[in-house]
Amino acid sequence: MIEIRGLSKHFKDVIAVDDISFTADSGEVVGLLGENGAGKTTALRMIATMLKPTSGTAEVSGFDLIKEAAMVRSQIGILFGGEVGLYDRLSARENIKYFADLNNMDSNMAHDNIERLAKLLDMEEYIDRRVGKFSRGMKQKVAIARSIVHNPSVMLFDEPTTGLDVTSSKIVQEFILQCQRENKAIIFSSHSMQEVEKLCSRIVIIHKGKIVEDGTIENLKGKYNSDLEEVFMKLVGEN
Ligand SMILES: Nc1ncnc2c1ncn2[C@@H]1O[C@H](COP(=O)(O)OP(=O)(O)O)[C@@H](O)[C@H]1O
Numbered sequence: 001m002i003e004i005r006g007l008s009k010h011f012k013d014v015i016a017v018d019d020i021s022f023t024a025d026s027g028e029v030v031g032l033l034g035e036n037g038a039g040k041t042t043a044l045r046m047i048a049t050m051l052k053p054t055s056g057t058a059e060v061s062g063f064d065l066i067k068e069a070a071m072v073r074s075q076i077g078i079l080f081g082g083e084v085g086l087y088d089r090l091s092a093r094e095n096i097k098y099f100a101d102l103n104n105m106d107s108n109m110a111h112d113n114i115e116r117l118a119k120l121l122d123m124e125e126y127i128d129r130r131v132g133k134f135s136r137g138m139k140q141k142v143a144i145a146r147s148i149v150h151n152p153s154v155m156l157f158d159e160p161t162t163g164l165d166v167t168s169s170k171i172v173q174e175f176i177l178q179c180q181r182e183n184k185a186i187i188f189s190s191h192s193m194q195e196v197e198k199l200c201s202r203i204v205i206i207h208k209g210k211i212v213e214d215g216t217i218e219n220l221k222g223k224y225n226s227d228l229e230e231v232f233m234k235l236v237g238e239n
């Protein structure tokens, strides 16, 4: 479970994230929805301990983001959109193993997890081949396996399907639902309403660094008596 409490980030005079608070329970996919520049990536990078908050904190699976950053880091898996950043000269297995080592994973456990993930993601045929010549979809699977090899209880996805073709997008979406079935707490940022409607149980709408709505999709549609796109436009449209 993730509980975000009053998290803010200032870059000099830019307030990128402004006192946000929300939670994501185990088994819940929370959609962080906002336009470009709304503060989604900054928020997720703070939760992932990649960026120090200006103020506020979060509790991740019982650990405090500020006081127990290393423990928080071990609980979190991250999949960002765009280039997946693998080592071309290493095999798929070596890429994943390298990441497991960075997370101080026991070698036997890492080996078992890689075997399991290779099967789950249908990568057995090419797990020991160098990733240099892999298709985008194959690389995406390696990135997925790498993000989860250390058994995190929380998953963060930052616009993970941006720039992907239909096949690769489907792989990522299926993976998100698999994480939900495994009862992980999930935050998933997107600017695509369709994707959010398909995957999320709840959405948090962020605009200019501030949370402007938080609720289930059904609640929000009822409250504004409109579809999700109209809800979004009403909240972030004019200003
Ligand atoms: N390292 C940085 N230095 C200065 N400003 C930044 C930095 N990172 C993000 N910002 C600013 O913070 C705001 C939020 O950015 P970001 O979190 O990337 O939004 P989103 O992911 O929703 O598109 C933007 O105004 C952006 O220009």
Ligand SMILES: [Mg+2]
Pocket: 040, 041, 042, 158, 159
């Ligand atoms: Mg972003």
